[in-house]
Amino acid sequence: MDNHSIYSVVDIETTGTDPNSDDRIIQFSCYQVQDNQIINEFTTDVNPQQTLSPRITQLTGIDQTRVNTAQSFDSLAGTIYKLLSGTIFVAHNVNFDFPFLNSEFQRVGYPELDLTAIDTVTLSQLLLPTLTSYRLSDMSKYFNIFHDHPHSANGDAYATARLLIVLFKQLQALPAMTLSQIVRLNPKLPLDTLMVLQQRDSKNRSQATAPKLADYLHIVDGLVLRNKELIEKSVQHSEFEFPKNKRQKKKLLPDNMESRPQQNTMMNMIYNNYAESSHREPKNLIIEAPTGIGKSLGYCLPFAYLAGDRQVVISTATNYLQQQLKDQTIPMINESLPFKTSTVIMKGSSHYIDLSRFKQLLYNAEAHPHNVFLKAQILIWLTMTKTGDLDELHLNGEQNSLLESINHRSIHELSKSNPFYEDDFLRFNIQNSKRANFLIVNHNYLLSNWQSFAKMTEKPYLCIDETHQFLDVVRTENKQRIVLGNLLADFDRSSMGLRYSLTDELFNNNQTLNNLKQKIVWLLSSTRASVNETFSTIFSQVIANASYKRANTELSVNIDAHNRTGYLDLLTNLKNEIEPQIKKLGKLSKKLQRELKVNSQTTAESDKQMIDNWLNQLTKLITGLSDLAVMINLYINHFDEQVFWITVKDISNYESLAFNWALFETNRYLQNTVYDHFIQPTFTGATIFSSRKAKYIFDTLGLDRSETVSKRLKNDFKDTTNAKMFLVNNFADDKQVNSDEYFKYLGNSIQRIYKNSPRQTMVLFNSLEAIRKTYHFMAEDGFTENHNVLAQGVNGTANKISRTFGQQEPAILLGTGTFWSGVDFPGDLLETLIIAQLPFDVPTDPYNSALYQRARANKQNPFYSISLPNATLKMRQGIGRLLRTKDDVGTVFVLDSRIVSKHYGTIMMANMDSTIPVETGSLDESILRMLSFYEKR
Numbered sequence: 001m002d003n004h005s006i007y008s009v010v011d012i013e014t015t016g017t018d019p020n021s022d023d024r025i026i027q028f029s030c031y032q033v034q035d036n037q038i039i040n041e042f043t044t045d046v047n048p049q050q051t052l053s054p055r056i057t058q059l060t061g062i063d064q065t066r067v068n069t070a071q072s073f074d075s076l077a078g079t080i081y082k083l084l085s086g087t088i089f090v091a092h093n094v095n096f097d098f099p100f101l102n103s104e105f106q107r108v109g110y111p112e113l114d115l116t117a118i119d120t121v122t123l124s125q126l127l128l129p130t131l132t133s134y135r136l137s138d139m140s141k142y143f144n145i146f147h148d149h150p151h152s153a154n155g156d157a158y159a160t161a162r163l164l165i166v167l168f169k170q171l172q173a174l175p176a177m178t179l180s181q182i183v184r185l186n187p188k189l190p191l192d193t194l195m196v197l198q199q200r201d202s203k204n205r206s207q208a209t210a211p212k213l214a215d216y217l218h219i220v221d222g223l224v225l226r227n228k229e230l231i232e233k234s235v236q237h238s239e240f241e242f243p244k245n246k247r248q249k250k251k252l253l254p255d256n257m258e259s260r261p262q263q264n265t266m267m268n269m270i271y272n273n274y275a276e277s278s279h280r281e282p283k284n285l286i287i288e289a290p291t292g293i294g295k296s297l298g299y300c301l302p303f304a305y306l307a308g309d310r311q312v313v314i315s316t317a318t319n320y321l322q323q324q325l326k327d328q329t330i331p332m333i334n335e336s337l338p339f340k341t342s343t344v345i346m347k348g349s350s351h352y353i354d355l356s357r358f359k360q361l362l363y364n365a366e367a368h369p370h371n372v373f374l375k376a377q378i379l380i381w382l383t384m385t386k387t388g389d390l391d392e393l394h395l396n397g398e399q400n401s402l403l404e405s406i407n408h409r410s411i412h413e414l415s416k417s418n419p420f421y422e423d424d425f426l427r428f429n430i431q432n433s434k435r436a437n438f439l440i441v442n443h444n445y446l447l448s449n450w451q452s453f454a455k456m457t458e459k460p461y462l463c464i465d466e467t468h469q470f471l472d473v474v475r476t477e478n479k480q481r482i483v484l485g486n487l488l489a490d491f492d493r494s495s496m497g498l499r500y501s502l503t504d505e506l507f508n509n510n511q512t513l514n515n516l517k518q519k520i521v522w523l524l525s526s527t528r529a530s531v532n533e534t535f536s537t538i539f540s541q542v543i544a545n546a547s548y549k550r551a552n553t554e555l556s557v558n559i560d561a562h563n564r565t566g567y568l569d570l571l572t573n574l575k576n577e578i579e580p581q582i583k584k585l586g587k588l589s590k591k592l593q594r595e596l597k598v599n600s601q602t603t604a605e606s607d608k609q610m611i612d613n614w615l616n617q618l619t620k621l622i623t624g625l626s627d628l629a630v631m632i633n634l635y636i637n638h639f640d641e642q643v644f645w646i647t648v649k650d651i652s653n654y655e656s657l658a659f660n661w662a663l664f665e666t667n668r669y670l671q672n673t674v675y676d677h678f679i680q681p682t683f684t685g686a687t688i689f690s691s692r693k694a695k696y697i698f699d700t701l702g703l704d705r706s707e708t709v710s711k712r713l714k715n716d717f718k719d720t721t722n723a724k725m726f727l728v729n730n731f732a733d734d735k736q737v738n739s740d741e742y743f744k745y746l747g748n749s750i751q752r753i754y755k756n757s758p759r760q761t762m763v764l765f766n767s768l769e770a771i772r773k774t775y776h777f778m779a780e781d782g783f784t785e786n787h788n789v790l791a792q793g794v795n796g797t798a799n800k801i802s803r804t805f806g807q808q809e810p811a812i813l814l815g816t817g818t819f820w821s822g823v824d825f826p827g828d829l830l831e832t833l834i835i836a837q838l839p840f841d842v843p844t845d846p847y848n849s850a851l852y853q854r855a856r857a858n859k860q861n862p863f864y865s866i867s868l869p870n871a872t873l874k875m876r877q878g879i880g881r882l883l884r885t886k887d888d889v890g891t892v893f894v895l896d897s898r899i900v901s902k903h904y905g906t907i908m909m910a911n912m913d914s915t916i917p918v919e920t921g922s923l924d925e926s927i928l929r930m931l932s933f934y935e936k937r
Contacts, residue, residue, distance in 0.1 A: 007033040008087040009120075009164055011157035012097055013060045015048050019103035024048035026060070026067050028076070028101075029153035030083060031161035033090075036168060038161055042083055043154040045070035054786055061152060074108035081110055092136050092160045094119035095190050119190040120160055120167065126187075127170040129377040130384065130392045133803070139163055171196065175224045176204040176211045178383055181362070182376045188369040217383060221419040223359060224379075228386050228428055231342045233435045240338050242271050242305045252336050262293040262713040269711060270682055271302035274461065284708040285682040286467070286697065288689055290715040292886055295684060296329045299463050300438075304333055304341045307437035310458040313678065314438060315446040317466035317473075317822070319347075319391050322440045330438060344429065344436040345389070347445060352388045352408040352429070353378070355420035361405055371402045378406075388425025404616070443473035446674065454677040462678035467685040468821065468873055471700055474670065478663035479847065481647075482628055484535045485655030490621040491528040494614070495521060516592045520585065520618075527581045527625070534574040538567055539654040542646055553651050556846045559644040560853060568636070575632040582625050589618055631661055641665040643850040662847050664854060667702025680707070687821075687876040690869035691911045715915065723883055723916045724933045725892040726926035727909075729900045737837065737896060743770065746836050747777035749895050749923055754787070754812055756927050757934060759831035759890075760805075761812045764820055764878050766837040768793040771814045774836065792816060805829075821877035826884035833882045835894040838905070839874035840867055863904075872908050879914060889937060891930050892916065895923075 009031045016023030025046045032040040045062065047070045057063050080101075091097035094117050102112040124134050131142065136159055140146070145162045171179075183201045187194065204211055213219070216227050243249045246264055266287055273282045289295040303312045316322055326343045334340050358378065366372050377393065385392055390407060408426045415421070433439055439460070441449075446464075453460060464470050546555055559567070596611055634642050643664045649656035663669055675681060683701065689712060690696050698705050731737075731745050746763075754761055765771050775791040778784055788811040790801040798818050805813045806829055813819070820839060841848050852862035882890045899905040900920055909918065919929055 004035065006039070006087040007090050007161075007164060008084050009033060009090040009157055009161040010084075010097055010101070011091065011153045011160060012100060013062060013153045014100065015050065015052060015056055017096070019100050019107075022050070024050060025073055025100070025104055026052070026056070026062055027153040028080060029157035030080075031157050032087065033161050033164055036165050038158075041158075042079075043157070044076060046076060047072045055788075073104050077105060077108050077110055081105065081113070084113055084115065087115065089113065089115040089117040090120060090160065090164055091117075092120045092156065092163070094121075094193070098191065116195060117191040118193040118196055120163055122189050122193050123167050123196065124163070126182075126189075126373070126376055127167055127174070127380060129381045130394070132394050136160060136163070171200055173214075174200075174380065175213055175217060175383060176201075177219065177222075178224045178379050179204065181379050184363070185372055185376050185379075187373045187376045189373075220355075220423050221359060223355060223420075224383050225355075225423055226383055226386055228423075230428075231344070231432050231435050232340075240305060242275065242302065244268060244271075254332065254336060260293050262289070262715075263295075263298045265711070266293070266295070266298035266684075266713060267302045269709070270299055270463075271305060273682075273709065274302075274306050274679065282680045284680045284703050285684075286688060286701075286703075286708060286710040287682065287684045288710075288712045289684050289686065290713060291686050291880055291884055292715065293713060295465070295686070296325060297333070299465070299682065299684060300325070300329050300333055303461060303463060304330075304337060304437070306461060307341060310679070311436065311456070311460040312438050312463065313446070313453065313460045314440050314463045314465065315443055315470065316440070317443060317469040319442060321466070322442055325438075325440050341437040342432075342435065343438040343440060344433045345387075345440045346429070346433055346449075347389065347391070347442075348448065349408040349410050349426055351390055352426040353382075353390055353406055354408045355382075355388075355423065355425075356418050358406040359420075361402075366402075368401070374402055385425075387429065405612075443470045444477060447473060447477045450674050450677060456677075459677065459679050462674075462681040464681055464683045465685060467683045467688050467701075468877065469685075470683075471666070474666050475663060478669070479660075480627065480631070480662070481658050481660040482624070482631060483656070483658040484531075484539075485653075487531060487621075487624050487628070488528065488655060490617070490624055491524055491531075494618050494621045495524045495528075510595070513592070513595050516588055516595065520588050520592065523581055523585055523588070524621075527578055527585070530574060530577045530581075531625075531628070534570050535657055535659075536654050537570055538646070539648065539657045541566060542648060542657070543651055546651065555646075555648040555651060556849075557646045558846060558850045558853060559646065560850075560857075561639075564635075564639060564644075571632045571635055575629060575636070578625060579629055582622060582629060585618075585622055585625075589615070589622065631659060634661060641668060643847060643854070645846040645850055647846065660846065662850075664851065666700055670702045675702075686880055687873055689911075689913075690872040690876075691907075696865075696869040712913065722889050723891060724929065725879070725894070725914075725916045725918045726929060727894050727897075727900050727918060727920040728923050728926050729897045729920060730923050731895070731897050732901070737898065738770070740773065743773040744777045746774045746895060747781065747783075749893075750774070750812065750834060750836075751778060751781065751783050752923065753832065753834065753893060753927060753930070757832065757930060758810050760810055760825070760829055761832040761834065762805075762819065762825070762830055762881065763812065763814045763834040763836050764839070765814065765816045766839060767816060767842070770837060771816060775814060787812065789814065792819070819881070820874050821880075823881060824884055825881065827888060830882060830884075831890040833879065833890060833892045835875070835878060835892065835896065838871060838894075838896045838898055838908070839878065840871045843867070868904055868907065872911050875908055876912055876914075879912065879916070883916075891933060893926060893930075 011029050012025050013027040014023055014025050026048050027043070027045050029043040030041070031038050045067055047067050049072055052062070052064050052067065089098055098113075098115075098117045106112060121134055124131070124139060131139070133139070136156055140159045140163075143163065143166055145159050179197060179201050183194075183197055213224070217224055218227060219225070243252050246261075249264060249267070266289055269285065269287060273285055276282075287298075289298060299314075303314075306312065314325060316325065322345050326345055330341060330343050358375075362375060366375075374393075374395070381393060390403060395403065408424075411426055411430060414424055414427060418424070421427070443464075443466075542555060542557055545557075546553075557563075593615060635644060641664055642661050644659070644661045647658045647660060649658070688697055689710075698708065728749070730749070731742060733741075736742050750761070750763055763774075765774070771791050771793055775784070775789065775794050778789060783789070790796070790805055790811055791814040792798055792801055794814075795801055796804070798815065801813060801815070802819075802823055805811050806825060843849065843852065848866075851866060855862040855865055879892055882888065882892060899909065919926070921929070
């Protein structure tokens with residue numbers, strides 16, 4: 001990095017992405033940087049001498065009239081070539097801008113620019129590894145880079161130039177040891193980007209004395225780490241008076257926060273329930289708090305006054321919400337409170353980095369370049385993080401292989417002889433968790449680690465936020481499957497690895513190791529035979545009873561009281577055989593690990609990695625066998641509390657058989673595990689009740705209604721003026737809602753609504769298959785070519801299209817699953833919401849089918865006791881996506897005419913608990929009313 005060099009920061013707008021397909025530049029902009037200052041700027045429109053598509057005009061704001069008056073590239077080439085010559089080329093995605101520009105030069109007879117070229121996207125990803133997005137617009141917001149023409153070449157080049165200056169300062173502050181380690185790793189970076197790091201490293205090495213390490217950093221066993229401090233121990237807060245009335249709360253809270261009556265009600269309900277426990281036992285609380293009343297503050301403030309004598313556990317739906325509570329809500333409270341509260345986020349051990357494992361693997365050869373880059377990112381991240389929480393890196397699935405090798409396994413495996421013992425992040429977090437007032441967990445953690453809270457001296461308070469998602473997690477956390485083929489493959493990998501992959505010399509020269517090896521090989525073989533024999537017998541029974549037996553046919557068999565006995569003896573015998581074998585495998589594995597550790601000094605590094613991989617595989621197998629034993633125990637002793645079913649993916653392949661089980665009695669399970677170890681919990685969320693009678697939610701949560709106080713708070717939004725809902729009755733054939741004809745109708749309706757009012761639009765479906773079919777018909781009409789349609793499962797995953805939707809306007813998102821309840825698009829990020837299908841669960845799903853079967857056995861109508869309440873809740877959650885703040889405006893279209901024609905549709909609408917005005921009519925009438933609604937606003 002040479003500050004005296006001139007860096008030409010370039011951005012171009014084009015007619016497309018492929019210059020070899022006649023795509024051309026329509027705008028060029030360059031800002032030149034020297035000595036961390038912008039010294040020059042040049043911007044020009046370019047006539048591509050072709051017609052611009054409406055999509056390009058929509059994206060860039062550059063229209064045909066504008067480019068027609070501009071000079072062509074061959075007229076401008078000399079000026080641009082001279083401007084860039086002798087400088088260092090910089091772009092935000094240099095692999096696009098630099099080749100495209102050189103292609104244009106070659107087209108008009110100029111030689112390619114032979115310049116050093118660096119990429120600010122990759123530099124940003126490396127030097128700022130905790131950012132959630134590296135889009136230029138997002139980074140501009142993060143660093144307060146403001147300019148007059150965003151999304152144009154001029155504005156983007158300016159923003160990139162300012163960003164380059166930020167990155168140079170980040171690089172200058174990087175510890176010399178960390179930078180040297182990154183250069184040694186030699187990560188693969190675009191074009192000449194690595195040169196920037198190499199130049200800085202050379203400069204550090206050329207100095208007579210090593211650059212001083214910053215005071216907030218220290219070095220442990222060759223890694224530069226951020227200093228950490230234990231939080232202060234919690235103090236009693238009961239001496240401070242809780243602000244009960246509106247005036248007291250207004251005085252306490254920041255001036256920019258308006259008083260919200262429903263939020264005040266929520267605060268008082270929570271505080272009074274627990275603060276008066278000396279006079280009476282507190283009760284369970286269920287508080288439905290619609291979007292906009294300030295729910296997080298509504299429970300955090302009263303619990304802050306209650307904390308001190310006992311801790312407060314807040315369980316929420318996602319890691320993002322955990323971080324939001326810790327970084328935003330509770331710090332805001334702390335600014336106003338007469339005392340300070342402390343907060344710790346708790347996650348499973350695998351979320352944290354194991355520094356020893358990372359150091360061991362740092363310079364190992366990597367098959368995938370992205371793993372080398374990730375190691376470089378982690379080296380920089382370690383100079384920043386105080387938590388060691390790998391979630392801070394926002395990694396994707398491609399990097400799972402490395403994460404599995406460097407994440408923490410368990411606090412119990414941490415030895416005091418480990419050089420990183422004092423700096424271990426998981427150990428440090430556990431220490432802090434004993435001192436904090438608030439422990440913030442997600443639902444999965446709560447359900448997996450409830451035993452840890454049972455060990456507390458005083459029962460903690462428990463607040464479960466996003467209650468509807470908590471119930472989903474209860475079901476999914478307890479929904480498991482064992483696929484025979486996967487289990488057998490784990491056996492084979494463990495056995496083959498032990499026999500052939502590990503170095504023979506390691507065992508031949510050590511009799512103890514060799515004996516352990518032989519015992520494990522024999523155990524693996526005999527256990528595999530037992531599992532294989534049992535499941536192949538079950539497979540034969542399933543196939544024998546199947547009515548349809550053509551190859552590649554999928555089967556699903558529910559297990560009820562009638563056919564349970566057919567598998568009972570087989571599974572009981574298998575359990576008796578494998579349980580002692582699992583214990584022996586566990587003991588032999590630990591003995592082998594200890595013996596290998598003794599011999600580690602004479603073991604080659606490559607063998608150490610191989611051994612570690614094999615031990616991971618063996619641990620995975622033992623875990624799978626333990627899960628199998630748990631399943632069989634549930635089958636034998638707790639059958640009434642579980643739902644079981646067998647699936648066979650291919651009836652010609654017995655290894656495709658899978659045993660599936662899931663929790664049926666959620667109420668009893670929650671009472672015996674979670675609730676017993678806390679003070680009576682508080683449940684909250686935007687949508688909890690499926691009806692005003694609300695029996696469903698009490699039964700599902702397992703709460704005694706007489707011991708529970710429930711409250712449905714009112715929405716502070718003015719729905720009556722901010723939104724309109726249209727129930728469209730065009731498609732009259734209720735029985736054809738899953739037909740091609742219906743999906744064609746959906747595609748046509750979506751197009752018509754959007755064309756009449758092109759706003760950010762989200763369409764909610766019941767399945768990915770329904771999305772694919774609807775998208776197909778929209779593509780057939782040519783609509784997707786000229787409009788930005790993002791379809792889940794077609795254009796990417798839910799996470800990917802959600803990010804794109806929030807960054808590109810206007811767009812149409814077709815989604816299912818998490819889009820019904822787990823997304824937040826405030827303001828003009830969502831203005832039109834379309835319900836394509838009523839959100840009923842698929843009745844043929846094996847789990848649902850088993851649930852309905854149980855309901856019938858208990859003389860209940862499964863549609864009214866399970867399906868309709870679930871669909872009503874989901875419908876409420878879906879509609880709740882539209883109005884996220886008090887200033888939001890929008891319309892809802894329900895295209896599924898069953899909402900009008902069926903009795904249950906009337907029941908659903910009666911329980912929406914929404915003040916949004918509702919009108920019924922044809923699509924034509926609804927579109928006219930929508931236009932009238934927006935005209936009046």
